[in-house]
Amino acid sequence: xxxxxxxxxxxxxxxxxxxxxxxxxxxxxxxxxxxxxxxxxxxxxxxxxxxxxxxxxxxxxxxxxxxxxxxxxxxxxxxxxxxxxxxxxxxxxxxxxxxxxxxxxxxxxxxxxxxxxxxxxxxxxxxxxxxxxxxxxxxxxxxxxxxxxxxxxxxxxxxxxxxxxxxxxxxxxxxxxxxxxxxxxxxxxxxxxxxxxxxxxxxxxxxxxxxxxx
Amino acid sequence: xxxxxxxxxxxxxxxxxxxxxxxxxxxxxxxxxxxxxxxxxxxxxxxxxxxxxxxxxxxxxxxxxxxxxxxxxxxxxxxxxxxxxxxxxxxxxxxxxxxxxxxxxxxxxxxxxxxxxxxxxxxxxxxxxxxxxxxxxxxxxxxxxxxxxxxxxxxxxxxxxxxxxxxxxxxxxxxxxxxxxxxxxxxxxxxxxxxxxxxxxxxxxxxxxxxxxxxxxxxxxxxxxxxxxxxxxxxxxxxxxxxxxxxxxxxxxxxxxxxxxxxxxxxxxxxxxxxxxxxxxxxxxxxxxxxxxxxxxxxxxxxxxxxxxxxxxxxxxxxxxxxxxxxxxxxxxxxxxxxxxxxxxxxxxxxxxxxxxxxxxxxxxxxxxxxxxxxxxxxxxxxxxxxxxxxxxxxxxxxxxxxxxxxxxxxxxxxxxxxxxxxxxxxxxxxxxxxxxxxxxxxxxxxxxxxxxxxxxxxxxxxxxxxxxxxxxxxxxxxxxxxxxxxxxxx
Ligand code: SF4
Numbered sequence: 001x002x003x004x005x006x007x008x009x010x011x012x013x014x015x016x017x018x019x020x021x022x023x024x025x026x027x028x029x030x031x032x033x034x035x036x037x038x039x040x041x042x043x044x045x046x047x048x049x050x051x052x053x054x055x056x057x058x059x060x061x062x063x064x065x066x067x068x069x070x071x072x073x074x075x076x077x078x079x080x081x082x083x084x085x086x087x088x089x090x091x092x093x094x095x096x097x098x099x100x101x102x103x104x105x106x107x108x109x110x111x112x113x114x115x116x117x118x119x120x121x122x123x124x125x126x127x128x129x130x131x132x133x134x135x136x137x138x139x140x141x142x143x144x145x146x147x148x149x150x151x152x153x154x155x156x157x158x159x160x161x162x163x164x165x166x167x168x169x170x171x172x173x174x175x176x177x178x179x180x181x182x183x184x185x186x187x188x189x190x191x192x193x194x195x196x197x198x199x200x201x202x203x204x205x206x207x208x209x210x211x212x213x214x
Numbered sequence: 215x216x217x218x219x220x221x222x223x224x225x226x227x228x229x230x231x232x233x234x235x236x237x238x239x240x241x242x243x244x245x246x247x248x249x250x251x252x253x254x255x256x257x258x259x260x261x262x263x264x265x266x267x268x269x270x271x272x273x274x275x276x277x278x279x280x281x282x283x284x285x286x287x288x289x290x291x292x293x294x295x296x297x298x299x300x301x302x303x304x305x306x307x308x309x310x311x312x313x314x315x316x317x318x319x320x321x322x323x324x325x326x327x328x329x330x331x332x333x334x335x336x337x338x339x340x341x342x343x344x345x346x347x348x349x350x351x352x353x354x355x356x357x358x359x360x361x362x363x364x365x366x367x368x369x370x371x372x373x374x375x376x377x378x379x380x381x382x383x384x385x386x387x388x389x390x391x392x393x394x395x396x397x398x399x400x401x402x403x404x405x406x407x408x409x410x411x412x413x414x415x416x417x418x419x420x421x422x423x424x425x426x427x428x429x430x431x432x433x434x435x436x437x438x439x440x441x442x443x444x445x446x447x448x449x450x451x452x453x454x455x456x457x458x459x460x461x462x463x464x465x466x467x468x469x470x471x472x473x474x475x476x477x478x479x480x481x482x483x484x485x486x487x488x489x490x491x492x493x494x495x496x497x498x499x500x501x502x503x504x505x506x507x508x509x510x511x512x513x514x515x516x517x518x519x520x521x522x523x524x525x526x527x528x529x530x531x532x533x534x535x536x537x538x539x540x541x542x543x544x545x546x547x548x549x550x551x552x553x554x555x556x557x558x559x560x561x562x563x564x565x566x567x568x569x570x571x572x573x574x575x576x577x578x579x580x581x582x583x584x585x586x587x588x589x590x591x592x593x594x595x596x597x598x599x600x601x602x603x604x605x606x607x608x609x610x611x612x613x614x615x616x617x618x619x620x621x622x623x624x625x626x627x628x629x630x631x632x633x634x635x636x637x638x639x640x641x642x643x644x645x646x647x648x649x650x651x652x653x654x655x656x657x658x659x660x661x662x663x664x665x666x667x668x669x670x671x672x673x674x675x676x677x678x679x680x681x682x683x684x685x686x687x688x689x690x691x692x693x694x695x696x697x698x699x700x701x702x703x704x705x
Binding site: 002008012017018028111130146180182185193203 | 407419448449618
């Protein structure tokens, strides 16, 4: 008998008390919890996102389509970035004014090469107002998971209000589980030493979120 | 401390020595109270908390009642997404599978995300015996590993260490494992975190194999979920070429939609955050992004025995948030090590004796490592009635009864002689010697009495002779139930 058969047989014996005819759908799951906590206009939703992101010590910026390239340039300069990682499908206009050398993440580039890069700029798949979370799904404007992880500075551009949802249930509805997903709420942090919160252990120490109005 | 739980003294003895340790108690008290207060605020923010909690419990119950179905579905969807599924009936088998998979890659070093399942199976030691070095990458786990120590809390495993101790451990031990700590390392948390960052980055950038656990596995999509804060999890899950995840079979949830419940319940109960800094989800392998090879090792190791017990089964709902630890008056005094397993606190007191059986004096004493105050039930986001299971397990220790061990039904004999009862009573006595625990415990004393026969025959007599020691409150079980649970339900 394989271990698979052993474990499954044990499971079935252990469940002798479950009536034979009971289907898994027969066990009721009450789903009367809320889909959204409160009701908001699109503007209020974006405002809440900004507030919750800031509470997690992400740096939040608002800007319009025609200013985004200047803002990105300024943020990169302020961080002192020499090299910036750019996912293949990023809107080129966002980087139009950026001085740093653009690095494209290639399959062949090693993690060590990425480690030498100062900043990364990505888009996002969806942002959740209630929890202050941005979600990346590896689309061409976001790139592979590692590019938003290894550099110390992550600039994430969120199109508002389109990409903003209120709640976790709404976000899951929009996401495709087949894609690799990374949910980010503020910069990397630890509270392991006497519960003092310290930002930036392994992920980016600085997370800047640009709320781009369309 | 020698990095192993084997041969640990029974709970009362271990608790007696740890309660003497003023520094440990100070650290613990500060930590548990801080997290506890923050958690209450985070939970109060959601006015549907009671409904989310009921839904979470119900989803887990549905899963457990049809676990065979969901495991087969999970296996199918993980395989379809490009993963390979392995089954392990016990710890030794899980460790052997992982060691073989690592060896097949030709590598001798692995990076690990914090994983209670591999702590439970003693994987690091087994890998070391196979000539493979496993590096823990969670900051607290690193502190524990470098200090040749054991975790003492589910969420903050090094909660028993203060900053001065951590600095000394880093200074003395980091060089042995890789990049040494800077000479002028201070005890500021930011400096310590930076030292860990530099030390571990070397490992992340070169590791070819990563080992993880998972918080959830979604049956219908084959998605695995890891929830964390530091980014070490993301490093281990995405940079290596091979990823091996060792996960208890009870971690499966039926559908993608079910994550909406648990991703609300877990962070708020655990770190008291609206959402933890990082959550990673992956479904098999993705071309060009992340590991090219993904192995999922499904671990039984006593879980099916736990499943066979219709009262104790609910312990398998646990999502390891650690909220029950932070409210437990006994945990606060005894510390996590006294529980002698990867699972400390109230959940450890009911899970460990079910996973391992109650043959050892330590495991037989665990159901008594509680004051039955009920605080653990109240905070539990999946509504596990820990006091109910504790009482049930006490009965089993004293009276014996039908149990399943390693998949085989057997009849457990009542605890022999007076040894177990004495161990048990000392544990209970310990709780009741402490005024805070006692006050809390009185609330449930009446309930315990109802669930026990008044007087036990034979060897159980000594136990019944002494078990009325704590004063019993005027309030009856029924009243208590109506006042506490009734309200809860009505919410
Ligand atoms: S038993 Fe409940 S409160 Fe305790 S760790 Fe598990 S889920 Fe959390």
